Amino acid sequence: MAPAVGISTYLSGLMLSGMHTVAAPPEDRVEQVVDPAGMSGAERMWLMVGSYCRPPVESVLTRSARYVLLVAVLARLVGLPLLGVIVLARQGIAAAWPVAVFTVVALGLNVAVAVRFVVHSGMRKEAVHAALWADLALGMSAVLGVWLLSPGPVFRDAITVVGAYFLGLVFLWTVLRGVVFGAAVAVLGAMLLLPPGEWTVAAGWAVDFLLAVVVGACLLFYVGLAVRLAISVGIIRGRDAERVRGARQIHDTVLQALEVMAMATPADASRAAETLSELRQLARREAARLRRNLERPGVGAAAVRLSEDLAELVADMAGDGLRARLVLSEINDSLTQVRRAAIRDATREALRNSVKHGGGGEVVVRVEERDGGIAVTTRDYGTGFDLADRPAGFGIRESITARLGEVGGTAKVDSRPSGGTRVTLWVPR
Numbered sequence: 001m002a003p004a005v006g007i008s009t010y011l012s013g014l015m016l017s018g019m020h021t022v023a024a025p026p027e028d029r030v031e032q033v034v035d036p037a038g039m040s041g042a043e044r045m046w047l048m049v050g051s052y053c054r055p056p057v058e059s060v061l062t063r064s065a066r067y068v069l070l071v072a073v074l075a076r077l078v079g080l081p082l083l084g085v086i087v088l089a090r091q092g093i094a095a096a097w098p099v100a101v102f103t104v105v106a107l108g109l110n111v112a113v114a115v116r117f118v119v120h121s122g123m124r125k126e127a128v129h130a131a132l133w134a135d136l137a138l139g140m141s142a143v144l145g146v147w148l149l150s151p152g153p154v155f156r157d158a159i160t161v162v163g164a165y166f167l168g169l170v171f172l173w174t175v176l177r178g179v180v181f182g183a184a185v186a187v188l189g190a191m192l193l194l195p196p197g198e199w200t201v202a203a204g205w206a207v208d209f210l211l212a213v214v215v216g217a218c219l220l221f222y223v224g225l226a227v228r229l230a231i232s233v234g235i236i237r238g239r240d241a242e243r244v245r246g247a248r249q250i251h252d253t254v255l256q257a258l259e260v261m262a263m264a265t266p267a268d269a270s271r272a273a274e275t276l277s278e279l280r281q282l283a284r285r286e287a288a289r290l291r292r293n294l295e296r297p298g299v300g301a302a303a304v305r306l307s308e309d310l311a312e313l314v315a316d317m318a319g320d321g322l323r324a325r326l327v328l329s330e331i332n333d334s335l336t337q338v339r340r341a342a343i344r345d346a347t348r349e350a351l352r353n354s355v356k357h358g359g360g361g362e363v364v365v366r367v368e369e370r371d372g373g374i375a376v377t378t379r380d381y382g383t384g385f386d387l388a389d390r391p392a393g394f395g396i397r398e399s400i401t402a403r404l405g406e407v408g409g410t411a412k413v414d415s416r417p418s419g420g421t422r423v424t425l426w427v428p429r
Helices: 010-017 019-023 041-049 060-091 094-120 127-149 152-177 181-193 197-264 274-294 306-318 336-356 392-405
Strands: 323-328 360-372 375-380 410-416 422-427
Touching: 010 019, 010 041, 010 181, 010 197, 019 152, 019 197, 041 360, 060 094, 094 127, 094 152, 094 375, 127 152, 127 181, 152 181, 152 197, 152 306, 181 197, 197 392, 306 323, 306 336, 306 375, 336 360, 336 375, 336 392, 336 422, 392 410, 392 422
Parallel strands: 323 360
Antiparallel strands: 360 375, 375 422, 410 422
């Protein structure tokens, strides 16, 4: 089936558009690329480069991909002064002053580019293109200056310095704009640099420029493969994480509410109307809770106080018949949104377990500073259980332990028959 308009294969995107294509999200073959089943390296590479992709939008990843520009800048900052000093030592400043001027100007431009991109705005597309055109203009001006201002004995050394700079230009244009642009700059450089009648020198420069294009294309290919594999793995893991998050959400809300609704009590027959009203109230609470979870801000929200969430949670759980007492120490319990949400939801699961398995009674919820983080301990005095005889179910394994582990936290469950249960939750600040 033909791809939609604007979609190309990953390989053609890399070769024709350059390094920013590495950030293009794959349109197909994601599962095949990361399939752990045995396949040859050539087969896996073909799956990646033959997959379709849309042109990437400007993002942190596309800007980061362009930092390859700094590789050439670093090489120039090291190599240009060395070549310039060698030429000046051999020819003298009086004869080789055009080389000295070019070296100083080129170094200044490359330092300015490095500072501009690293310290300030980063590698935005327009800024990179402007830097490439300015670099090309400098290289062409340098070649013309050598032809016009360098006398015969100095010409060969001077053209070597400028030619080395042009090699970097060919490499940069290939990597950042694609093979077509790189080849065009290589042809331009060959036309400007080739001494008339010196075919051996001409052949040497032609081979050098061709190698610069090939090296740039190979770098595009292998960096592209590595990034495409990483993106594919990230997509699959993101999907798995989203499925786990959805399963936790269902387990911690809808499933728990349904289990509470299904619990039989001796008064069901005599209090049918009251029981129905309580079930409706429970359903409304769970619906409101689900809506809050759906509308809750994502990662990156401002830090807030955990105690406010836990107070709301304890009041919310009272509607399910849980008597809980919240004990707060005089501490700074502000956490980032992602850690606050993790320990709050893990606490909710621990309290839900107390409702279902604790046998009634009061639950104490204590918040305190511990080991450079915040600890929340829930303690009930219900029936308890033997940890050796009851393996951790989905609630403890996923809704508590795994959830906290994802944010660098820990969970510990202590229980014994007839001795109640203590659950200790901890997250770093």
